Amino acid sequence: MAEAKHREGADIYEGEVALEKAASLLEDSGLPGGLLPLKNVIEAGHVKETGYVWIRQEEEIEHVFKQVGRPVKYGTEIKAFIEKGRLRDLSGVKSKEMLLWVPINDISVPSTAPNKVAFRSIGGLGKMFKKEAFERGQ
Template identity: 40%
Template sequence: MGLVTEEVRAKAEMYTGDEICREKTKCFLKEISMPNGLLPLKDIEEAGYDRESGVVWLKQKQSITHKFENIDKLVSYGTEVTAVVKTGKIKKLTGVKAKELLIWVSVSEIYTEEKEKITFKSPTTLSRTFPVSAFIVPEEVEAAKEEPAKEKSSEATEEVTEEEPAKEAAKVEPAKEAVAVKEA
């Protein structure tokens, strides 16, 4: 790991353990305005981020291959992924390869010029652009935000008896749509 020197490690925020490392990875991606599903690593042993230099590193137990279903692309993540980051850009990326036709191509840079598009660049300057939405993973927090809205809709239909749950569900759904239309 050429980017991660002892000096960088000494100044960096470092985390160990899969759960906290996954959480911190999503946080740092959000901080630099990148989609939260860009680094779907598993069994992360260590994550580090030196805000001053922008150096980030992630170590996982073994290499993984992930398929981004929305764009039908395979991406391989090595046991060590390193990069230099700043808002909207990941440079000097190591440990990431994408499959193009029959060969694996190293990805050295990722950037967003517009909020809807993300570009991946290889060391040979070949690049591919995709919609940012292909790399966004719905967060669990969003599901919790939807529940209070359902409760409000349920309160409006309290008169319905317990014997008719299908009718109650039918009444709640149109109420939700009406709220959405009013807000828009």
């Protein structure tokens, strides 16, 4: 029920248009467009009034950002609230730390470090990496 409430008034996109829209939403908010290197996207939605976004893809994928050297898993559904320079209340994204997959729930470009991207987990653990590592095509 709450999920349907979040999606009220959404612009919904399908297929390749959905993938492109997701990347442009990131870039328009000040985040790198390659932050979500997804494949086989079925649907993406965005509610302009609240910033709620979701992306559905056919299957979970794993991606390694070359400059960071860490595997990241993207689930079949990724949800968040997008705002200037930030994805908050993020779900569906995990990063491998040592032997564990850690859910990432917040991604931001700090105003104090605009050339970096900060990743935080629910427990408050965080890391920062160079923003260029997450540009499209990386």
